[in-house]
Amino acid sequence: MSKINKVYGIDLGTTYSCIAHMDEHSKADIITNSNGIKTTPSVVFFEDEGETTNIVVGEAAKESGKLYPNDVVSFIKRQMGTDYEFWNKDQQYRAEEISALILKKLAKDAEGKTGEPVKDVVITVPAYFGINEREATKRAGELADLNVVDIINEPTAAAIAYGISRETSKRVLVYDLGGGTFDVTLIDISPSAIEVIVTGGDHNLGGKNWDDAIINYLVEQYEEQTGNTDDVLEDAETAKELEVGAESAKKTLSDRKKAPISYIHGSDKIRVELTREKFEELTDTLLNRTIELTKLMLEEAKLKGEGKDQFDEIILVGGSTRMPQVETRIIQEFNVQPVKFDPDEAVAKGAAIYGMEKSIREWVQAKKEEMISQTGAGGEQELSLEKQEEIQEEVKRQASQTFKIGGKAIDVITETKIINVTSKSFGVVTTEIENGERVQKVTNLIKKNESLPIVNTQQFGTLEDHQDSVFIEIMENEFNDDHLEVIDATAIGEAELTIPPGLPANSPLEITFVLGDNGRLDVKAVELTDNRVIEVSIETTSVISTEQMAEAKEKSKSLVVL
Incomplete structure (x- = not known):
């Protein structure tokens, strides 16, 4: 047995998703999509082509939302594990099916870039996800014709990526503010183990809430500038334009002090210059909420023992941590300079590393059984202690020569133990x-x-x-x-x-x-x-059933993912 199953890591995000693998240098690397971009918008557009429907995923789908808002689905991660339904041309789609289309796009683009099929995957979820959400995520992978090797928590994946090149032990606080979810987790990282102490958060709090705050402000500005009290958000096209404009302004304000925004509703054209100061004022309650959740998590850690609430570093993960207000506030509250660690990439990379380690361990076990079989023994217990040690050392030698993680040889006989906690x-x-x-x-x-x-x-x-x-x-x-x-x-x-x-x-x-x-x-x-x-x-009460899974797989045969 000379080849292991390659396992890919997927960060299935609320607003953006990405896929990673271990490259030819045995380093975790993000695979760019067909547009050469590392992240793909988690947006699905059902494009009507007469009798057929094309499925457009990513940036093109996001842009299509401006013209066809009723045919576009976004933020589907927030619906995982619920009874959510989306209808298109008399066809019903559950959250698992929509997520499966995003996963198919990621896998298709990765195959196009690497020339290798994507089959085995590790998918990440917020630590705060319960049983329903986790099972729904797993079934989404199955609907995408993927073998879901494991579902792991996003902060744990980030900690794996962060800790893989470090030889010393430390306790880190992972502050993970993504597009739609917030996780905060205290984790002990050592060369032999990654142990979660406590976790907390809110899977309905993320960058989208910051966008919504801007949108509400833009609606207020419409009323001030026009004197019209009509609800502009009832117009699907205007609502989508505001959504796109708000996200763009938020990103601009991460680098600049002002962001111009304009939009048209009916015969009115609205122009707004949003300052970073005003933006931070509008979203201060949201940032306060992340700090409150962080402190609550630390209080729970304290109950686990003296000093358990202490930490060495704060790691910022998730694209929304790029907002300057996040770093500033964390320094104010905790008197610690946080570490910005691959905000968009760490989670997928950690999942790829985790999947690789798991696959290597399976390779080691199979290799060991193969060598024992060659001796003619019925099992390891029939071998002398000397022979057992000889086989162990040979497997270890071959594995260490063959596999590396983080660019260095690893001892695959000694498993890096991952200890998680329940989030519910x-x-x-x-x-x-x-x-x-x-x-x-x-x-x-x-x-x-x-x-x-x-x-x-x-x-x-x-x-x-x-x-x-x-x-x-x-x-x-x-x-x-x-x-x-x-x-x-x-x-x-x-x-x-x-x-x-x-x-x-x-x-x-x-x-x-x-x-x-x-x-x-x-x-x-x-x-x-x-x-x-x-x-x-x-398993669940609010996920797609076995019968619905069969119907969904049949339905997906007629859908072309672009």
Whole structure:
């Protein structure tokens, strides 16, 4: 076995996406798209060509939004794991299908540049994504005919890219402000491990919110200049023009003190000169929110032990960290000069490195099994210790000569361990007695920011005499409380456990939650009187179903991605 499976890293972003691989020099590198640009707008345009529909993804799709706003989809990442639907020519498209089209474009362009097929991928997601969003992302990859090797958190991927060339241990705070999401994560980086301590954030807070603040200001300026109180955003073409203009102005203000903006609505032409000072005033509450979330995350870290909230560096990741106000505010709040580390590229590069390491480990294992087989032994346990060490050293020698990461040879026998934490809490709906009345609550079995994998078991009791079954509703939430209101949690799965007849109330039940490294939640319930068991693997309740997946794959055959 002389060849490993090449694994690509994909940063599937809210506003821009990119794909990376390990190049011929064994360094992580972004593959440019067909236009020679490293990032591709996460925008999809359904172009009507009579009986057929062309799918345009990227910059051309973004530009088409000005003329055909109702045929363009953007910011789809914010809809992952929801029941979102987009309709075009009587065809329904879910968020997973739209994201799959973006992934297809990335893969197609990468194949065109490298001459190699793109099949195995690692896709990144915000650390704050829950089970629904993660599963939806995985299924988007499958719809794009990709083998999703793994889904990893964006801050973790950035930390991998940042830490791969460093020999010393340090604790870093990753401040990741992208186009549509904000993650803040505290991570210990060492030569042998990357361990997430705590994570937080808001996957509905990102550069788009800064754009929206500009748009609202432009609407106010329209009313001031014309005296007209019509809602200009009801006009789809005007709304799209404002969206594009706001993003352009935001980028201009990262380098200059002023940005001219003009747009036409009806017979009115509006001209606005937006200063950086005014822009920062308009968006100060948004920046405040990122600081609040960062401090809240540090408070949670402090609960994990003395000094856990301390860090050596702050790393800025995500294109929106280019706004000068971000660096200025971080210095003010934390008295630390942040490190700008490949804002647009770090996440995809880290995913590529992670995928490469995983593929190498598989190569090592297969090579080891091949060498053991050549000895005629039935397994490693049949070999002498001396022979085992000999094979180990030979595999290590071959691997170190063959594979490099970050431009240097790596010891692939010693795995760089990645320890993540859960970004959500998980529990079940229970009934409690409050002031003599029955009240439903959510009882958490797994709490946010616990290290993965997690196994937790709790004992409960039946509610009524002579129950014949117990309905178990599994909930996801963002609170670390033992108990919370049902309204503060989201149902993600359910199961029903049949129990023996004639049992009294409070007969014992045992529920076990197992949350793996891959973010999948497995639930086991045992009725202890008769030892009856049910086991449920919770995937999602708000993602594309197996039947819909088959229909979507069939539908995609008639779509040409450009």
